[in-house]
Amino acid sequence: MPPTAPTPEDSSSEPYLARGLLVLALLLGAILRxxxxxxxxxxxxxxxxxxxxEPAHRLVFGYGLVAWEFVAGARNWALPGLVAGLMQVARGLGLDTPGGYLGFIKGFFALVGTATAWGSYRLARSYGAGPLAAAAGASLLALASVPIYFAPRAMSENASALPVVWGLALALAPNASRRTLAVGASLLGLAVLLRLQNGIFCVGLLALLAARRQWRAAGLALGVLAGWAFLFGLLDRLTWGEWFHSARVYLEFNLVQQGGTGWGTAPPSYYSRVLLRAMKGVTLVATGLSLVGLWRARGLAALIVSFYVLHALQPHKELRFLIPILPLFAALAGVGLEVVMAEWKTYRIRAALALIVAAVGLGSAVVAGNLTFGQIGQYEHTRPQVSAYDDSGPINRLLAVAGQREDMCGLKIEAPGHLAWTGGYSYFHRRVPLYWSQGPDRGSGLFNYVITVPELAFGGQQVAQDHGFLLLRLALPGCTPDPGYSWRLP
Structure with a gap:
């Protein structure tokens, strides 16, 4: 049957419900993040x-461990530069300890995640969803467990999801002005600076504008994106000495050498399986509504499918890789909900449908704190039942405590595991050698503190403890200088 027009009751009540639902979902999502x-x-x-x-800490404070990507030049400096800017602002506000500047940076990323959910609302509206349907779709992203879990983490996926969804919302809005289109395309260009894979959305924007026969708009978007490509190359030229150096090294490592397989491989079904495991209700509802809205927003659906399939075909997979399309997925669900709601002119039914969708998101938020590594597709074969939260947290907090010790001249982490699974100098915040479990022994005299486990807690004075890990001060008057100390991450 054809869609029926809303009754006067709808037109007077729905905007208030939509606004209230959106504000409450964003507010609760922000609090949780x-x-x-x-x-x-x-x-x-x-x-x-x-x-x-860590590279941001090195820019601001002058020291930090250097991962291989920042030796080979496989990453550009956009994300570390952004984080360094936040770190410098925090420092200027007097937040110059790990608890201060890390809380400031993580809080910023948490709010970015909230603004990303708002972008889902705007993108759904750009594709014709009404305020109530768009708000319900956005609530899925604002309250779903996976976006909440990842939100505070200083990762390129989180940083780039915001410009992706807002860039598409602005550039694809009906009757978008030249200025709005230029801003939208610029946001997509910024998203590529933050994460190279977002180039898929730039190509998609040009394809969608061409499919709409908006040739002038496509030309303008192409010119803006070309400008951002120039900035990408220039950034690499200034930092790595060659145009597009990071892009070439990154693509060669991942596509030619398949270097990512060293961190594990998974079949193409990995992402669908993990999404269902981590947030089953949200995934099923969003998928069902997206199928309903597929034809009405087929361009948006094509972007989602293209991004998903290209990532599913890569051998190495991590759930975080899909973060940039989750806000698009929520927007498409909002469009689908609008199609469903258009079949009803009774306000109570339309409101009930929107609230049911939002309740699914709320249900996911309620159980978000129970996520395990197995549910989010990490360490599936080694420790799937371990909580996904605060992993290495005790060691990181002890690193922060150790960094505040006035007599600190060297620290070794004796707890088993690689140094990469700790917070490094971002948490330690002390310009002295930091060794991992395979480093020199206590007899070397190169360090006077250790982070260890109870079975190795001998020959020192306990300073602090955190969930089974101990910080000990060794009975040494000082440390022997280590002229061969390397700032390379082992």
Whole structure:
């Protein structure tokens, strides 16, 4: 049956419900994200430290561990530069300890995640969804467990999801002005600076404008994106000495050498399986509504499918790689909900449908704190039942404590595991050698503090403890200088 027009009751009541639903979802999502930013010191993957926080710490404070990507030049400096700017602002505000500047940076990323959910609302509206349907779709992203979990982490996926969704919302809006289109295309260009894979959306924008026969708009977008490509190359030229150096090294490592397979491989079904495991209700509802809205927003659907398929075909997979399309997925769900709601002119039914969708998101938020690594597709074969939160958190907090010790002249982490799975100098914040478990022994005299486990807690004075890990001060008057100390991450 054809869609029926809303009754006068609808037109007078729906805007208030839509506004209230959107504000409440964004507010609750922001609270959950900021709370996580201030309480979780764990790691999902080392990239959230060594691709952003640690190089930023090196820019601002002059020291930090250097990952291989920043030796070979496989990353550009856009993300570390952004984080360094935030770190410098925090420093200027007097937040010059790890608890201060890390909380400031994580809080910023948490709010970026909230603004990304708002972008889902705007993108759904650009594709014709009414305010109530768009708000319900956005609530799925604002309240879903996976976006909440990843939000505070200083990763390129999180940083770039915001310009992706807002760039598309502005550039694809009906009757967008030249200025609006230029701003939207610029946001997509920025998204590529933050994460190279977002080039898919730039190509997609040009294809969609061409499919609409908006040739002038396509030409303008192409010119703006070309300008951002120039900035990408220039940034590499200034930092790595060659135009587009980071893009070439990154693509060669991942596509030619398949270097990412060293961190594990997974079948194409990985992403669908993990999304269902991590947030089953949200995934099923968003998928069902997206199928309903597929024809009405086929351009948006094509972008989502293209990004998803290209990532599913890559051998190495991590759930975080899909973060940039989750806001698009929520927007498409909002469009689908609008199609469903258009079949009803009774306000109560339309409101009930929107609230049911939002309730699914709320249900996911309620259980978000129970996520395990197995549910988010990480360490599936080694420790799937371990909580996904605060992993390495105790060690990181002890690093922060150690960095405040006035007599600190060297530290070794004796706890098993690689140094990459700790917070490095971003948490330690002390310009002295930091050794990992395979480093020199206590008899070397190169360090006077250790972070260790109870079974190795001998020959020293306990200074602090955190969930089974101990910080000990060794009975040494000082440290022997280590002229061969390397700032390279092992």
């Amino acid at each position: 900021v709370r996580l930013a201030l309480t979780d010191d764990g790691l999902y993957w080392p990239d959230e430290i060594y691709q952003s926080l």
